[in-house]
Amino acid sequence: MEWGLRNDGQRLIAAPTGRVDEESWKDFSTRLNAAVHEAAGASLPLVIDLSGLEYMTSKGLRALTMAKNEAKGAVAISLAAPNFTMRRILAISRYNMLFPVVDDVDQAT
Amino acid sequence: MRVRFWGTRGSLPVAQRPASIAVKIARALMIARGRKFETEAEAESFALTELDFATHGTYGGATSCIEIEGGDDDQAFVICDMGSGLREFGINALRRCAEGHPRVYHFFLSHLHWDHIMGFPYFRPAYESGAIIVIHSGHPDAEAALRRQQEAMSFAVPFDALKAHIEFRRHSPGEAIDVGGLRVTMIRQTHAGDSFGYRFERGGQAVIYSTDAEHKPDEMDAEGDFETFFAGADLVVCDTMYSLADMVSLRQDSGHSSNIVAVDLCLAGGAKRLALFHHEPSYSDEDILRMHDETIRYENVVRAGRPRLEVICAYDGLEVTL
Numbered sequence: 001m002e003w004g005l006r007n008d009g010q011r012l013i014a015a016p017t018g019r020v021d022e023e024s025w026k027d028f029s030t031r032l033n034a035a036v037h038e039a040a041g042a043s044l045p046l047v048i049d050l051s052g053l054e055y056m057t058s059k060g061l062r063a064l065t066m067a068k069n070e071a072k073g074a075v076a077i078s079l080a081a082p083n084f085t086m087r088r089i090l091a092i093s094r095y096n097m098l099f100p101v102v103d104d105v106d107q108a109t
Numbered sequence: 110m111r112v113r114f115w116g117t118r119g120s121l122p123v124a125q126r127p128a129s130i131a132v133k134i135a136r137a138l139m140i141a142r143g144r145k146f147e148t149e150a151e152a153e154s155f156a157l158t159e160l161d162f163a164t165h166g167t168y169g170g171a172t173s174c175i176e177i178e179g180g181d182d183d184q185a186f187v188i189c190d191m192g193s194g195l196r197e198f199g200i201n202a203l204r205r206c207a208e209g210h211p212r213v214y215h216f217f218l219s220h221l222h223w224d225h226i227m228g229f230p231y232f233r234p235a236y237e238s239g240a241i242i243v244i245h246s247g248h249p250d251a252e253a254a255l256r257r258q259q260e261a262m263s264f265a266v267p268f269d270a271l272k273a274h275i276e277f278r279r280h281s282p283g284e285a286i287d288v289g290g291l292r293v294t295m296i297r298q299t300h301a302g303d304s305f306g307y308r309f310e311r312g313g314q315a316v317i318y319s320t321d322a323e324h325k326p327d328e329m330d331a332e333g334d335f336e337t338f339f340a341g342a343d344l345v346v347c348d349t350m351y352s353l354a355d356m357v358s359l360r361q362d363s364g365h366s367s368n369i370v371a372v373d374l375c376l377a378g379g380a381k382r383l384a385l386f387h388h389e390p391s392y393s394d395e396d397i398l399r400m401h402d403e404t405i406r407y408e409n410v411v412r413a414g415r416p417r418l419e420v421i422c423a424y425d426g427l428e429v430t431l
Binding site: 019021022025055057058059062063065066085088089092093094095097098 | 325326327329332352353354355357358367368369370372373377403404406407410411413
């Protein structure tokens with residue numbers, strides 16, 4: 001998994017690429033939690049750009065839950081631009097009920 | 110090895126209601142679209158081959174109870190948990206004993222919650238003198254739990270009136286137990302008051318029974334222990350009561366797992382087959398069938414070049430031969 005992070009002035013946008021699985025979930029979780037703190041410090045919402053992500057297993061999804069817990073309601077977290085596979089995983093896990101999911105990063109607020 | 114599922118429902122026994130049967134019949138008639146069947150056997154063949162399981166069958170409503178058979182030289186019955194499915198097993202076992210099977214029963218208890226012990230007062234072999242019942246548990250108070258549910262305020266027959274020889278053995282993770290030709294090991298699981306999963310091995314084959322186990326987000330570091338415990342198993346019977354989202358939100362701390370966590374643990378451990386188990390009591394047959402289909406799709410997506418994990422869905426009456 002590779003990790004990108006940018007601030008467009010309105011949002012902090014995290015962009016993991018590759019896979020989040022048994023091998024990479026810890027790195028993903030560590031970087032995600034750091035992004036939550038950065039977003040909180042800047043009073044920005046956090047958008048997770050999934051467009052470069054092949055898929056995420058349950059460990060990645062649970063890392064999202066830990067990030068949400070870490071945010072303690074102070075940072076809005078949304079998921080953007082999932083590919084077909086990720087959209088399917090979000091539906092199967094019902095994580096599309098826990099996080100806002102939008103088609104395009106530009107739509108995420 | 111062979112595994113028979115006598116009870117597969119979680120938490121509370123449930124039963125089909127007339128309305129749900131009517132829906133199944135109506136759906137079957139619609140799919141048949143006026144086809145004519147000369148015999149009942151022909152109609153049954155149509156039902157079994159052309160209707161999905163939720164239409165022609167039911168996953169059942171008895172609570173946790175499975176039987177593990179080691180092989181032809183069985184000297185004892187080996188049973189996991191005493192949910193309401195135990196009643197049906199007891200009736201079946203009496204028939205097999207009449208045909209010569211030894212009247213020796215080894216139970217392995219995941220934990221002592223009611224849905225996992227409620228079948229014991231209705232276990233007919235317990236009322237037979239000459240039967241030997243050995244109850245293995247990781248909990249120190251298994252005997253107290255079974256005695257309590259047969260106190261006068263709860264049940265008509267006191268525990269001491271049971272005629273079988275009954276003994277209790279407490280075990281710990283790391284210990285190997287040899288029973289009925291099987292080598293048994295156990296693992297501690299996250300559940301209120303703890304629960305224990307069991308690994309049964311014989312002749313290079315392995316069956317895992319892991320129910321009532323929550324795999325929390327903040328305990329993911331410890332999941333390697335489960336991946337090792339599941340390693341190379343021919344069948345993993347796993348608690349898949351909730352969706353992952355429910356497990357981490359509405360049902361957080363309820364002590365139960367999710368279908369996709371089970372897939373991930375099995376794939377990481379190189380298990381060959383997963384049986385979805387401990388179905389949520391509010392789920393209809395259609396809900397469980399949908400969950401099964403979704404779990405298969407998830408496994409297909411995350412397999413990533415590893416050997417395929419076959420995903421089956423346990424139902425009351427299912428028999429799996431390894």
